[in-house]
Amino acid sequence: MKNIEEEIFKTLESIDKIQPVPSNPFLYAKIKNRINQRPLPIIMPWMSYAKLAVCMLIVGFNMVTISKIYISNSQPTMTKEELGNYLGLSGIQNVYEP
Amino acid sequence: MIEPELLEKLKNADEAAFRFLVEKYQDKVFNTCLGFLRNVEEAEDLAQEVFIELYESIHSFRGEAKVSTFLYRIAVTKSLDYLRKQKRQKRLSFVLSLFGLEDQIQSVGSIETDHPGVLLENKERTNLMFSKIDELPERQRVAFSLHKIDGLSYQEIAEVMELSISSIESLIFRAKQSLQKKLKQYYETEK
Numbered sequence: 693m694k695n696i697e698e699e700i701f702k703t704l705e706s707i708d709k710i711q712p713v714p715s716n717p718f719l720y721a722k723i724k725n726r727i728n729q730r731p732l733p734i735i736m737p738w739m740s741y742a743k744l745a746v747c748m749l750i751v752g753f754n755m756v757t758i759s760k761i762y763i764s765n766s767q768p769t770m771t772k773e774e775l776g777n778y779l780g781l782s783g784i785q786n787v788y789e790p
Numbered sequence: 791m792i793e794p795e796l797l798e799k800l801k802n803a804d805e806a807a808f809r810f811l812v813e814k815y816q817d818k819v820f821n822t823c824l825g826f827l828r829n830v831e832e833a834e835d836l837a838q839e840v841f842i843e844l845y846e847s848i849h850s851f852r853g854e855a856k857v858s859t860f861l862y863r864i865a866v867t868k869s870l871d872y873l874r875k876q877k878r879q880k881r882l883s884f885v886l887s888l889f890g891l892e893d894q895i896q897s898v899g900s901i902e903t904d905h906p907g908v909l910l911e912n913k914e915r916t917n918l919m920f921s922k923i924d925e926l927p928e929r930q931r932v933a934f935s936l937h938k939i940d941g942l943s944y945q946e947i948a949e950v951m952e953l954s955i956s957s958i959e960s961l962i963f964r965a966k967q968s969l970q971k972k973l974k975q976y977y978e979t980e981k
Contacts, residue, residue, distance in 0.1 A: 702863060708938060710916065713821060714817060716820075
């Protein structure tokens, strides 16, 4: 048992003995090279205008919908008789009488 | 060069400032990546990506944390992403090999580590330790590695991981306990 405890201790301790490794002295040159080789981001000035136009369009659609709902809500609702006349059902009697 | 001045120069794309930053932190970033990947070539490649990401995202850096903390954060995130990608590739090649679409499983991320900082007499033990560290939950693994391999203090780890110091203490404590248990199981079955 003592042997196992010792082994565990030594193994846990082994991680503390890892030495720091010096990095490549030419790392900066490599980074610079990679940055220079990267394609430049494509800047599209019209893109922001397009985004704005889409936003305005969405807002416009919403406003039209809201106004339509408002108009339809403000109109007086038809009575039962009026609706029957409108649909041409004035002559038909109700079969179901609760 | 003091940090606010360095930051200001970096935001103005000052090449000398960027060179200063790379030279100052390259060993730290490289060793952090190496601690996770345990492969010199891969760690060097990732260290380059860390600095490139900093270079490209410096405008979004508001200076709430130290530059070194920001760099460690990028290094840890990139290392973990890289390991996840490796795992996915390994799983995919295993599945493909089951269907006979791939002749053999690619040895991506082999158990044998290639960490040059490991002393020869400790290689076997350290490899065992690394394999057990890899079994830990991600947060415990990160906190433990940053503390034990990179030598960061609890305070520094808390800043990198954006957690409280007590959370870091708890993560490292649980990692140590878990490792002890795993090693005990290993040595008992070995006997």
